[in-house]
Amino acid sequence: MGKTYVDVVKYLIKANLEVNGIVEKPDIVGAIFGQTEGLLGDELDLRELQKSGRIGRIEVETNVRGGRCVGSVTIPSSLDMVETSILAAALEIVDRVGPCDAKIAVQRIEDTRNLKRKQVLGRARDLLRTMVTSEIPESKELSEMVREEMKISEVVAYGPEGLAAGPGIDNGPDIVVVEGRADVLNLLRNGIKNVIAVGGANVGKTIADLCRKKEVTVFLDGDRGGDIILRELLNATEIEFVSRAPAGHEVEDLSRKELIQCLRRKVPTEQAVAQMDAGTSYSQSQRAPIEQRVFAGREGGAPTTREGSPQFRDGGRDGGPQFREGRDERRGRFEHRRERTDRMDSRVQQLVEQIQPAGGMAQSQQPVGNGMPQLQHGHAGMQQPAGMQAPNQAGSPMQAPIEPPMPAEPEVPSEIAAPLRSALKELGGSLKARFLGADGSALNEVPIRDIIAALGEAQGVNGVVLDGIVTQRLLDLCESKGVKFVCGIRAGNITRKPPGIGIVTGEGA
Numbered sequence: 001m002g003k004t005y006v007d008v009v010k011y012l013i014k015a016n017l018e019v020n021g022i023v024e025k026p027d028i029v030g031a032i033f034g035q036t037e038g039l040l041g042d043e044l045d046l047r048e049l050q051k052s053g054r055i056g057r058i059e060v061e062t063n064v065r066g067g068r069c070v071g072s073v074t075i076p077s078s079l080d081m082v083e084t085s086i087l088a089a090a091l092e093i094v095d096r097v098g099p100c101d102a103k104i105a106v107q108r109i110e111d112t113r114n115l116k117r118k119q120v121l122g123r124a125r126d127l128l129r130t131m132v133t134s135e136i137p138e139s140k141e142l143s144e145m146v147r148e149e150m151k152i153s154e155v156v157a158y159g160p161e162g163l164a165a166g167p168g169i170d171n172g173p174d175i176v177v178v179e180g181r182a183d184v185l186n187l188l189r190n191g192i193k194n195v196i197a198v199g200g201a202n203v204g205k206t207i208a209d210l211c212r213k214k215e216v217t218v219f220l221d222g223d224r225g226g227d228i229i230l231r232e233l234l235n236a237t238e239i240e241f242v243s244r245a246p247a248g249h250e251v252e253d254l255s256r257k258e259l260i261q262c263l264r265r266k267v268p269t270e271q272a273v274a275q276m277d278a279g280t281s282y283s284q285s286q287r288a289p290i291e292q293r294v295f296a297g298r299e300g301g302a303p304t305t306r307e308g309s310p311q312f313r314d315g316g317r318d319g320g321p322q323f324r325e326g327r328d329e330r331r332g333r334f335e336h337r338r339e340r341t342d343r344m345d346s347r348v349q350q351l352v353e354q355i356q357p358a359g360g361m362a363q364s365q366q367p368v369g370n371g372m373p374q375l376q377h378g379h380a381g382m383q384q385p386a387g388m389q390a391p392n393q394a395g396s397p398m399q400a401p402i403e404p405p406m407p408a409e410p411e412v413p414s415e416i417a418a419p420l421r422s423a424l425k426e427l428g429g430s431l432k433a434r435f436l437g438a439d440g441s442a443l444n445e446v447p448i449r450d451i452i453a454a455l456g457e458a459q460g461v462n463g464v465v466l467d468g469i470v471t472q473r474l475l476d477l478c479e480s481k482g483v484k485f486v487c488g489i490r491a492g493n494i495t496r497k498p499p500g501i502g503i504v505t506g507e508g509a
Contacts, residue, residue, distance in 0.1 A: 010078050010079070010084070010111070011079070011081070011109050011112065012074060012075070012076055012112060013073075013074065013076075013077060013091070013106065013109055014073075014074055014106070014109070014110065015072065015092075015106040015107060016104070017069070017104050018069070018070050018102065019068065019097050019100050019101070020100050020101045021069065021098070021099070021100030022064055022068075023062075023069055023097050023098055025060045025062060028060050028073070028097050028102075031094055031097040031098070032091065032094055032104075033046055035093060035094045035095075035096075036091070036094070039093070040087070044083065044087060054078050054079055055077050055078070056076035057076075058073065058074075058075050059073070059075075060072075060073055061074075088106045088109055089106070092105065154193075155181070159204075159206030160206065161199065161204045161205075163197055163199050163204075164181040164196070165184065165195065165197065166196070169194055169195070169210075171193075173214055174214055174217065175196060175210060175214050176192065176196075176263070177197075177198060177207065177218045177219065177239070178195060178196070178197050178220070178251055179197065179198055179221060179226070180197050180198075180199065183195075183219070183250075183251040183252050184196070184197050186252045186259070187219075187259065189256075190256040192259070192263075198233070202449055203233055203449060207233075207237065208237045208468070211237035211238055212237065215240050215241075216237075216238075216239040217240065217241040217243055217266055218230060218233060218239050218241070219244075219245075219262065220242075220244055220245070220251070221244070221251055222246050222247045223247075223248065226245070231276070231473075234471055235448065235471060235473065236431075236448055236468060237468065237469060238469045238492055239269050241269065242268075243262050245262060246258075246262075269493055270493045273493070274495075412503070412504050417502075417504045420485060420487035420504045421506060423436070423465040424488070425506075427466070428467060430467050432446065432448060432466070432467055433451045433454075433465065434465045435455070436464070437460060437462055438460070443460070443461060444458065448467065448468045451464075455477055455481060456477065456481075461482075462483065462484050463483065463484060463485040463486070463487070464478060464483055464486050465487045466487070466488050468489060469490060469491070469492045470486055470490070471492045471494075472494055475498050478501055479498035479501060483501065484501065485501070485502045485503075485504060486501060486503055487504040487506075488505060488506070489505065489506045490505050491503060491505055
């Protein structure tokens, strides 16, 4: 018998075997040697190759199934690629094993050196990482691949869904929500560690819970996909700010300077939603270059963004930039605007009182649609010429029509609000919505992410209870479907409350 081993195994020939009869392994090996003998010449004769150690022992595995033998044939080879392929093709000419018909079909030729290459690469990476940790920090000889590997190692799997996130996701009061893992890596490379990825268009429980606890800035691509993900987030939870990459760009491709500038130019959610409803994305509305800044008018004023967002500040963990705008600061700005409006109204009222003449001038004030008094002048005893009409006549084009005041929206009665809040408690933590009929019975329960589609197809819905935020989009759909009551955890940014719909929130329970 020839050698049973090969000095260097380069390839493994793997073939399947079928024999129409019951035969033994030596019969199969003998058939292979016998039917290939002299077929390929002396240099590729199986017996000579095995004697010289260029191929190894022919391994045969067989099983008997219904009077037939099926199995596999494995031949190790140290020949080159061409010779090994010729040898594998020669196996398929074997058509008989003893008195039985047989068929051999080569499945593949495996390169055993691929496994060795992977082992070499893995070991080289370990040695290089050890060298990096043992060398001084000022070393400048590290390659870009090692720096990329170190950044990737900072990504953690967060929550039961295993979302890609930075190590600082739980360390501060605010977070940045991006689309995918590549966006998380880009922000980590630039020192922003309080970041987490949505992981797709479907918003899971992990993101919903984080958005309830922290102040959220959504940072999305400047394309149609970013608009879709933003709408899904608005349907599932509450977010405070929206930041978008420039039109046609993705977050994962932005440089450090562009990332910081985009985050500084974040806008409130209401403004981003209004721009989307108008058919213009936030990224498309930024006509100025991304580097442009507008500074305060007073000398020494701090730089601000075009939208008046707070300056992006450094000072986070590990020197990474952290950004936030306090809720008290925003509330203070709104109160200042309200006081300025009140002062303007009082000043107008004083001017109206001062222009009243001591006598001879009759004045009447009528409320108009904008809330300002309408002045009408007429001199006592003075007759208007024929064909002339006094300006205070009803037909005067200068007089605005009187608009009746809007009726006050009635509150939801307690006998209706109590069952709705009870149903809300039953849905607590489920991230589901329940449709109620006119008699208060449950018609259907759907996940919150599917509430818009399900409500659009439902019929006879009188009330909606959801374990989430009541949004403007949901109220508009309820108005079109004739829904009378909507109950949620709390109300979102409602810019228009449809008449005839009662809103009940868990906050008032």
